[in-house]
Amino acid sequence: MKNYSLYNITGQIRKKLFSSESLLVRIFNDPQPIPRKVPDYMRKKGGILYWTGALIMITFIYEIITGLVILIYYEPSNPYVSTESFINSVPFGSLILTTHLYAAYAMIFLIYVHLLRNLFVGAYKKPREIQWITGIVLLVMTIGLSFFGYSMSGDALAADAVGVGQTIAGGTPSIGTYVRTIFFGTGTSLTLFQSMLAWHIILAAGVGFLFAIHFFIAEFNTIMPSRKEAKYRAPALDTDPGTYKPWFPYNLMYMMQYLVIVFGAVILIPSLLAISPGIPPLFSPFPQAAAGAALPPGFPSYPPWFLLFVYKELDFTIVTNLTPFWSTVIFVGAPLLYLLLIPFIDRKPTLSMVDRPLTVALAITGTIYLIGLSTWGALSPHIQEHTPEVLAFFIIPAAAAILLSYYTAGRVREGRMDVRTEIPLMVLLAMTGLTAFILGLSISTVMASVTGSSLAALVLMATAVAVEVSIAMGVIYGIIPDGKPLEIPWIKKFPVSAVLGFGALGILIFISFLPVGSVYNQSLYGIGLGIIFILAGMMIRVYRKEAYGE
Amino acid sequence: MQTEDSVKSPEGKEGLESQSRRSFLKMMMVFAVGAAAIGTMRGGIQSLARLPPQALNTFPSLTLVNSSGAPIKTADIPINSALGVLFPYPLTNEPNFLLRLGDKTGKDVAVTPQKVSIPDTGGSFLSPGGVGPYKSVVAASAICQHAGCLFPQLRFYPPTSSSYPGLIQCGCHGSQYDPYKGFSVVSTPARSPLPNVALSYDVTTDTYQAVGMIGPVIFNHSNDLSGGTAAKSSTSTVTEQSA
Secondary structure: OOOOOOOOOHHHHHHHHHOOOOOOHHHOOOOOOOOOOOOOHHHHOHHHOHHHHHHHHHHHHHHHHHHHHHHHHOOOOOHHHHHHHHHHHHHHHHHHHHHHHHHHHHHHHHHHHHHHHHHHOOOOOOOOOOHHHHHHHHHHHHHHHHHHHHHOOOOOHHHHHHHHHHHHHHOOOOOHHHHHHHHHHOHHHHHHHHHHHHHHHHHHHHHHHHHHHHHHHHHHOOOOOOOOOOEEOOOOOOOOOOOOHHHHHHHHHHHHHHHHHHHHHHHHHHHHHHOOOOHHHHOOEEEEEEEOOOOOOOOOOOHHHHHHHHHOOOOEEHHOOOOHHHHHHOOOHHHHHHHHHHHHOOOOEOOOOOOHHHHHHHHHHHHHHHHHHHHHHHHOOOOOHHHHHHHHHHHHHHHHHHHHHHHHHHHHOOOOOOOHHHHHHHHHHHHHHHHHHHHHHHHHHHHHHHOOEEEEHHHHHHHHHHHHHHHHHHHHHHOOOOOOOOOOOOOHHHHHHHHHHHHEEEEEHHOOOOOOOOEEEEEEEHHHHHHHHHHHHHHHHHHHHHHHHO | OHHHOOOOOOOOOOOHHHHHHHHHHHHHHHHHHHHHHHHHHHHHHHOOOOOOEEEOOOOOOOEEEEOOOOOOOHHHEEEOOOEEEEEEEEEEOOEEEEEEEEOOOOEEOOOOEEEEOOOOOEEEOOOOOOOOOOOOEEEEEEOOOOOOOOOOOEEEOOOOOOOOOEEEEEEOOEEEEEEOOOOEEEEOOOOOOOOOOEEEEEEOOEEEEEEEEEEEOOOOOOOOOOOEEEEOOOEOOEEEOOO
């Protein structure tokens, strides 16, 4: 091992790839049953954290279905007009396009959730290193896929995002022109949109293919059991003691439940946004004004929200001497490199967060950077930021997170604190943060122009924040007991399920009479359909409880 | 669903009551999931199943012109030409033959309106007949009614030709039509005559106008006026294509 001659290194690689211990060889020679059975606790309360990958898959399926419909209508020679006419003239076009956008948003958001969850629980550790690396590659591919998809509408925001993308790609040392023409065509509008459409589809196919590999390795390595089961030691493997329930119908129904709920959410949310006034361009489900058209004064030129962090780093005076290409390499490349290498940096077998305070602190810091840079980019786009502020932004959260992590880890180790039971609370706090952010946006909307609808939005969001804060306080101070499974008596289950089942039928009948000629009616249809999906998900939940006792 | 029904609920509830509860829940679940599926299906089907847009509501009157925009005169139309003398009508993706029919000696033949049967439907129509000073100028869709083949596969063979004299023959699958008899079917596999173009002839200026379509619908169109774009001007340009 000490001899690093070239021959030795290639020998090592060959051994890694083709020895009888290599993942590749083991998968081919000893294929595992797919899909695997899983322990019951993964389908019970809180078990959703074991299925974040499945949720991503569900959004990806939704994307493929809607994307193929849009593909039939999209004209690269006429991107903006064909997008607008898809929205306005094709029956359900508006619903399909806006939900395609929001399912992509949901997919990216869920990928971050999946990434963080696996980072916190140490899922990248032996034997899941390769699985982790394919996941990071999938993240990058999905962001690229979404960038091209977002840019294909040819509206003002897309033109701006494409401009930034072209500058970054064109700045690649010595082969910039080639990289730019590969991704963005030869300079004409037709080649631009033709190649963006092509890359959108190529990357979608790539994501599908790599996902299959990711999934196959995951099945081979078994789903990661709860860390308690694994005694907080890697390798954490799940072995069926012979008591696991069969995949059909238990897991199938569980997956169906989440499939209809996720579909419902991605149909419902953009439909609600579509009929709400005063939605900022960043979250509008519709394309903005055509590229090159006269824009309203003060109209911000935003990239899609999931790229805002890249956008903001270009505003730092500290990097103005660098080209956009190199600042992207530093600000995006460095975290990615860290994520790719983490299985080989954090090699200790412990899965306990208390024993890995630095990893946990860096994960929290990264999350703060991502959200912070994005919010900063949204609130002050294109405004130069001077070095002291930038340094403060980067140093303070990192220092705070590292100090707090070590402090908390010490307290927990001494047995004076228990954070393990607080996962629902953390999720609630995260949701409260998000709602508060939207509340802030609606306050700024009201400041800009006081209308009935903007006031209504303000009141709604303020109420949501108040409710979330009250529940959080209630849980913290022990007013609301946590975590006891409630046994719902039949006398309540019967009317609830009747409301769910007949309610869904009733809404279906109602929306069936909606003429879908207008965008507004399609949004109403989307709201109704989204609610039906969520009712169906709840109904499956009730059924699983009664029939399977889960 | 043998497996689910045989599963014991945690409280050990079993028997008829538990069964009927489950059936009820199952029914509600089917209702809700079914409603979601039907609502989605309507969206999917309706967004894909669209009719081609109607480009025009009535047949336009388009003056036949040459490539420089001057109206075609009778002398400009060659008698018994084997070339593809074509003009688009009523939409730009609907080409038609413009034929000046003659006999073997090259003299104009007057084409009289006649009843043309449509074997496919069992119906018939009255062909518009020839126009012009000699009643010899006729026009019809240049898209084969069998499989949509175009010129030069579908072409007119003059009466002097050794093969298919005086007929329009399609090289793709062998359909034959008789332009002297309202483009009626002479030989299958086509089961429908070529749709006739109604021409109007202005004696004082010696010009021709296409004013309508008579007979079956043009191949692959849901009607003659949809599934394409309308001409931007009130003229249709006659082009001459060689094989």
